[in-house]
Amino acid sequence: MPKIARINGPRAAFLRRFLPLLLDFDKGDKPTGQVTNEKRKEFYDCTTRALVLCFGYENTLGNDSPGDLWDTTYDEIPAANKMPKLPEPESIERDTVIKALTPVVHTWYKNRRTEANSPAGRAVLTQRQVERTVQAFAPLAPPPKALDVYQREFKQDYIDAFAALWAKKLEAAGTDEDALKVLKRQKGGKERAFAAMRWDQESDLKKKEVVQRCKDVYADVVKRHKSLWGSPHDALPNSRMWSAISFHRRSA
Known part of the structure; x- marks a missing residue:
């Protein structure tokens, strides 16, 4: 806790x-x-x-x-x-x-x-607009890795086996506090390695399912990225288009 x-x-x-x-x-x-x-x-x-x-x-x-x-x-x-x-x-x-x-x-x-x-919130909102505008001009994020999606959204396919393996390691450590601390620090990395091993062993059908999910996730990312160029008449005033037009007007 x-x-x-x-x-x-x-x-x-x-x-x-x-x-x-x-x-x-x-x-x-x-x-x-x-x-x-x-x-x-x-x-x-x-x-x-x-x-x-x-x-x-x-x-x-x-x-x-x-x-x-x-x-x-x-x-x-x-x-x-x-x-x-x-x-x-x-x-x-x-x-x-x-x-x-x-x-x-x-x-x-x-x-x-x-x-x-x-009344003091205007500065907070202004900062929020600045942050979102900066994010809008950031490069498009790369597609998600299959292993990342597998570990995040298909965790149920391997977590029971990993939990059983990890329980044995904890049992072997017993009451050794130093060993338990090391295991706690290593757990995330060990789970990642275990997930990678199970991913390599997955069937072609499962891999196709994960790859398709990667495509769906990335399609949403691309859609949100493109939406930042929305028309100033129907978009937030911190969209890319609004920013570009505002800059052009101030520079004219």
């Missing part, structure tokens, strides 16, 4: 990416209505789940090395019943961490929302 601390550093940067979605709830017809409040609750639950999956349940608020979900979109965040499979004790601990961090994430977003909706 991680120590409840402030959300900062890469954790704050990760959560801030979803802030525009939360702020959009305030622009609806009934920003304080029951339906909107339920959407906000779902948002807090979903982003907390993403935070724990990205930074790990062992030390979520102290881990500075994000995992595979760092670049995820809101729609790609796994549902509670679709999270990567873990052995039962670890799954229970992860659920406990998510439950404990949900109010912490809620409070963090509440403070950001208050800032954005206050």
Whole structure:
């Protein structure tokens, strides 16, 4: 169970990416209505789940090395019943961490929302626009690797075998604290190597399924990338087209 601390550093940067979605709830017809409040609750639950999956349940608020979900979109965040499979004790601990961090994430977003909706929030929104515009001009991300997608979205195909193997290693380490610490540090890399081994052993049919999923994921990435060039008349004022036209007008 991680120590409840402030959300900062890469954790704050990760959560801030979803802030525009939360702020959009305030622009609806009934920003304080029951339906909107339920959407906000779902948002807090979903982003907390993403935070724990990205930074790990062992030390979520102290881990500075994000995992595979760092670049995820809101729609790609796994549902509670679709999270990567873990052995039962670890799954229970992860659920406990998510439950404990949900109010912490809620409070963090509440403070950001208050800032954005206050007179002083103009600077916050301006910074958000700058950040998103910089991201818009960034090069298109490369296609995902098959092993990355296999490990992230087809984890159930190998995790039981890896868990059994890892349980033997833990049993062999016994109560040796130094050995257990080494195993804890190595677990991520060992799982990666195990996943790579199982990937090499997969059937052609399974590999085709994973490769197709890679194509689908990348198609969404390309679509979002292209959408940043939207027409100024129907796009956000920080789209690539808006930025280019604004720069041209200021330079004229």
